[in-house]
Every structure is written in structure tokens, then in C-alpha cells.
Amino acid sequence: MRKTTGDQLFQFFNYAFLIAAAATMLLPLLQLLAVSFSSPVAADSKMVFLFPVEFTTASWSHILQNTGLWKSFGITVYITVAGTFLSMLFSVLTAYPLSHQQFLIRKPIMLGIIITMIFNAPMIPFFLTVRELGMMNSLWSLILPGAIGTFNMIIIRTFFSGIPKELDDSARIDGCNEAGILFRIYLPLSKPVMATVSLFYAVGYWNTFQRAVLFIRDPEKWPLQTKLRAYLTSPEELAAVNLVLGDYDFNTTTLKAATILFATIPIVLVYPYLQKYFVKGSMLGSLKE
Amino acid sequence: MANAQDHLEPGSTRIPIGRFNLMENRYLVNMRKYWMLYVMILPGIIYYLVFKYLPLAGSVIAFQDYQIFKGMLSSSWVGFANFKFIFTYEDFYLVLRNTATIALYQLVFGFPAPIILALLFNEVRLMLAKRVMQSLFYLPHFLSWVVVGGIVFELLSSQGVINMVRGWFGHETILFMQEQQYFRTIVVISGIWKDVGWGTIIYLAAIAGINPSLYEAAVMDGANRWKQTIHITLPTMFPTILVLFLLNIGNFLELGFDQIYNLLTPMTYSVGDIIETYVYRAGVLQGQYSVTTAIGLFQSVIGFMLLWIFNRMARKTEQGLW
Numbered sequence: 001m002r003k004t005t006g007d008q009l010f011q012f013f014n015y016a017f018l019i020a021a022a023a024t025m026l027l028p029l030l031q032l033l034a035v036s037f038s039s040p041v042a043a044d045s046k047m048v049f050l051f052p053v054e055f056t057t058a059s060w061s062h063i064l065q066n067t068g069l070w071k072s073f074g075i076t077v078y079i080t081v082a083g084t085f086l087s088m089l090f091s092v093l094t095a096y097p098l099s100h101q102q103f104l105i106r107k108p109i110m111l112g113i114i115i116t117m118i119f120n121a122p123m124i125p126f127f128l129t130v131r132e133l134g135m136m137n138s139l140w141s142l143i144l145p146g147a148i149g150t151f152n153m154i155i156i157r158t159f160f161s162g163i164p165k166e167l168d169d170s171a172r173i174d175g176c177n178e179a180g181i182l183f184r185i186y187l188p189l190s191k192p193v194m195a196t197v198s199l200f201y202a203v204g205y206w207n208t209f210q211r212a213v214l215f216i217r218d219p220e221k222w223p224l225q226t227k228l229r230a231y232l233t234s235p236e237e238l239a240a241v242n243l244v245l246g247d248y249d250f251n252t253t254t255l256k257a258a259t260i261l262f263a264t265i266p267i268v269l270v271y272p273y274l275q276k277y278f279v280k281g282s283m284l285g286s287l288k289e
Numbered sequence: 290m291a292n293a294q295d296h297l298e299p300g301s302t303r304i305p306i307g308r309f310n311l312m313e314n315r316y317l318v319n320m321r322k323y324w325m326l327y328v329m330i331l332p333g334i335i336y337y338l339v340f341k342y343l344p345l346a347g348s349v350i351a352f353q354d355y356q357i358f359k360g361m362l363s364s365s366w367v368g369f370a371n372f373k374f375i376f377t378y379e380d381f382y383l384v385l386r387n388t389a390t391i392a393l394y395q396l397v398f399g400f401p402a403p404i405i406l407a408l409l410f411n412e413v414r415l416m417l418a419k420r421v422m423q424s425l426f427y428l429p430h431f432l433s434w435v436v437v438g439g440i441v442f443e444l445l446s447s448q449g450v451i452n453m454v455r456g457w458f459g460h461e462t463i464l465f466m467q468e469q470q471y472f473r474t475i476v477v478i479s480g481i482w483k484d485v486g487w488g489t490i491i492y493l494a495a496i497a498g499i500n501p502s503l504y505e506a507a508v509m510d511g512a513n514r515w516k517q518t519i520h521i522t523l524p525t526m527f528p529t530i531l532v533l534f535l536l537n538i539g540n541f542l543e544l545g546f547d548q549i550y551n552l553l554t555p556m557t558y559s560v561g562d563i564i565e566t567y568v569y570r571a572g573v574l575q576g577q578y579s580v581t582t583a584i585g586l587f588q589s590v591i592g593f594m595l596l597w598i599f600n601r602m603a604r605k606t607e608q609g610l611w
Contacts, residue, residue, distance in 0.1 A: 007514060014412050021406075022425040025486070028440045031450050035443070046453040094333030097326040104319045109330065116341040118539060118593070122585025123546075123565065124572045125347030128361075129340070145340045148333060178325035207433035210546050214573060225435045229551065232439050253448060260439040267431050275424050 029264065036060060036258035040251035058249030059258040063238070069262065071220070072227035075139065079223060080205040083143040087201045088194070091153040096182045099160035100168075117150050127214050141215035142208050142223065149204065152197045159193040160186060196277045206267065228263045232256055351583040357576070371583035380567070381584065388563040388588075391549075392541050394477050400537060402481045403488030404530060408518060410489060411496050426486025434483075438551030441479050442466055472557040480548060495529040496522060531603055539596035542588045564588050 030050055035043050039054035047053045063069060097103040098110055126145070135141035163186060171181045187194065212226040222230070231238040235252035238259060243251055320327060351371055353364040375381045406426070413419045429437065445451050445465035452462045465471045499521065507517050546565040553561050564584060572581030 014409055018422055022422040025425045025428055044448050046448050090332050093329045097330045102323050103326045121344030122582055123568050124578050124582040126344040127573055129344045148336050203431050209435055225433050229435045264436050
């Protein structure tokens, strides 16, 4: 088919626009990277664009020696691993009965769950509930109150519903009970969806912020995002040295840039490998009902 | 040949007619046979009861003078006094106006953005280019708002890259984050930046489901790409758009605590302080539990009313479509 000039013109502008827009998704991170490797003078005199000026690793070596930052990093790794495991366990155990017609009360329970998606409890009663449960300043407050993501659970349930029930029957004939069917048949069959949903949960835990702001008052127990926020609002603490008197090869601008990237790098590093799972998963979610 | 009994679904336990007496028998038999399913779902049920329904029930403190030491059960009831109070309270109107304004901006600019982007993606014919661009567009979705807020502050600071570029063209430095006039624009743009790519996925799935023969027929009739988009692609996407619009409307006033909290400074409170950030400061930090719960409840009720109204309207148009 012959292309008209209008089509060609559109194609040209479409590519130009999309490439430019796609570039803006990465450029801010690259710019921060350049700043974090630049000298403080260069960073503060608007000289750094996408390449470091007066290259130095001083900012990075300074923040990488910051024990507080590593401690928060450790807490975040801990809640990400433990939280993702618990969330997956809870979600799978909830999704399995809900995907089976034999489970006679599945409709009222599903309705009860959907209602919580429409009627969100206000922040204060939620806060008071968690506090009454004695979870203030405990890392459990970052995990349990959000242990089941309803959307994630529904993705799993939708996938389970698609598994032929003949498999259940034959397993039952072979003497398998419900737990056996779930763990020996359903889980091995749903590895991709398990990977996807685990990743959704893991990213959620890695980025946990509001719950930490609500429930963790002790700075010693802050996860990475809360720590990062504290450092961004008072960068002097991040420097932890007198920048005016001393002769350092970093300042608050370069340190902030490095710290933001420190909290981002784990996600950016795993992102290319996981991207296909993310997309697949959100497609599954869109198929629900 | 197996007999009829073997063809029964495992769930449909056949109870002989003679012994069929009470409704609950069916449930009891089911429970005895599949007790493991009931055990499995127990943690889930407890989770929803404790962390969803208990706080929902706890919203009754909006009608109480809640005292932390007395607890919910022995605090005194005050009827609608807290609601009367918030409606005479100047801060409440400010916060409500900010929330509604930003919500409206996000609906007008933020909601259509992924639809438009999905349509533009759909015109890209080079699969490799499409995949690479999609990967880039999805990336910011996975960054936390603390990180994105940090990036925004750094880019827009006096020595940031935006002011650097402005300097090249001889414009003076603007302190974007401290000036009220830019705050809402920054909220909308940063929101689009973070989630526009992710938002396209669901629309691209809808587009992928369109039967190619529709386009072929349209080409036969002489429709160009634009006409195809208007008459085939968009109408096919419409149900998806409608569902997402309704979900959006239901959370109309819930802008997301993380985003605003991480972009707000005391200098921009007058334009950017929203219900969630206000409730956090006045409720969680200052302990005005009952009043802030009333505000939260008001927000939920508005959301539900909007959802109800728009859902009714949507049901009419959907019928009109067929």
C-alpha cells in the first residue's frame, strides 16, 4: 500500500515525540548520576548536564560509609524478603479456595473482599487499629497491615480458576488432599504468575513509605525510603561533617544525588530482567472477571 | 462405562432425596468434606477483618469525642458535632479546595495521557523500537515517590538542570518548588511522568484484542489511519476507558499521600495541602482523632457518591452504545 505524505509526516513526528518522551524517563536519573560523580563546585554552578564534571567518587564513598543508610537498607531488604514471602503465602492460601466451586461460601467472601476495595477505611481508624494491636515501632507494622494486596490476590485467583479442574480430580484419586493439590499441582503450574505477583509485592515493600511514616517513630527502625526522605529534607545529617570548615570533595547537592540513586539502583538493576513479568502480570489483572 | 455417580463434580455431593432436610446440611457436609479449604482461607479472612473491617467500623469515632485512654467503647458520643465543626473550620475548606482542584487537574490531564500514549504506541510499526520505548516508559512506575520527589526537587532547584537550561537561553533562575503558582502543575506533570507508561498497558491490551479484519474492511472503504483510530480503535477501547474512569472517580479525592507529602513544603501548603496530608498532621501527629476521622469519612462518602452517580450515567451510555 502506498503511504501518503500525511502518513509519513505523522510517522516522523510520532517517532520524534515518543523518542523524546521516552528519553525523559531516563534522563533525570542519568543527570543525577552525573551530579553524584561531579565535584561540589561544578554541581552547584550549573555545569553538570549528562556527564560528570571534575569527576570524583567522594560523594559515593562518603554515603557508602554511612552506617545509618546501610542499616535502613538492611531493614528494607528484610521487610521486602519476609513481607513478600508472607504476602505470597496469605494470597495463595486465600486465592485457592476462592477459585474452587466446592468452596460454597466463596461468593459472599469474594463480595466482602470487593467491598473493601470500594470502601477504604479512613487513615485515622486504620492508624488506631494498628496501634491498638501493639505494632507501633515494630517492623510487623510494615508487613501485616498490607499483607494481602486485593488486586494481587485476584490476579492469582483468576489464574487458578483457569487451571482445569480435572487435574484436581486425578490428584484426589491419587490420594492428594487440598493442600497437596495446591502445593504440588497449582503452584508448579503457575510459576510465571507467582513470579509476577511476587515482584509486585517486592516492589511495594521496597517502596514502603506511608506505613513507615505512620507507624515507625524510632529512626533506628526506619526503612530506606523514610531514611532517604529524612536525609533529603535535612542533608546536613547526611554530610555529618562541617562542610564549611572542612575541605571535602562533596556537598549536600552531590550527596543527595548519590543517596537518591542508592535507593533506586536495586530496582533499576533488576528492572530489565523483570520487566516482561511485570507487563504479563498487569495484563492478567486486566482480564479479571 | 463409568456410572453416573463418577461424573459428578467433586463439590456437588449428592444427598439422597429422602435425607435432604435442611439448608445448612449442604454447608455442613461441604465443610466436613473440604475442611482444608476453610482452614486455608482463615488467615485471609482474619486479615480482612482485622485490617479492613475493623478500621471501617472504627470510623464511628467520627461521631465520638474519642479519648485515647478511654478507647472506642467508652468515649462519649457527640452525634454530628465533629462534622459541624469541620464545616465551620477555615482550614478544612482550604484543604478541600486544594484536594478537589488537584483531583480535577489530574482527571483532565492525567487520565487521558495514557490513552493518548497508547494510541501513539499503536502507530509504531518497528517492534524493537516499540519494546525499547515501552521499557523506558514503564520504569518510573517502580520508583518510590520519595525517590521521584527527590528527583523533582533536584531538577527544579536553583542549581538544577531546568534552571541550567533556562540559563542557556538567558532566563533567570526560578525557585519552582517554593512558588505556589507552580505546585499543582508539578504535581500533575510528575504524576504523568511516573505512571503514564504503566497506564498504557491495559489500553494496549484492549487494542491488541481488536480483530484485524475490522481495519482491513475500513481500508477498503478508504479510511485513513486517523479515521481508523477514531472509528475503530477508540470505540473498542471505550469499555476499558469507562471502567478505569469509574474506578478513578471512586477515588477522586484520594490523591495519594506519598506523592503530595514528598512534593510539599510549608511554602506551598496554601495550594498543595490536601486532605490526606492534613489528616496526617492534625490526626496522627497532633492527636485530633475524631475530627480528622470525620474528614476522612466525608472524603469516602463523596467518593462513593461520585462513583454511584457516574455509574448510573455510564449504565445509560453503555446501553445507548448498543
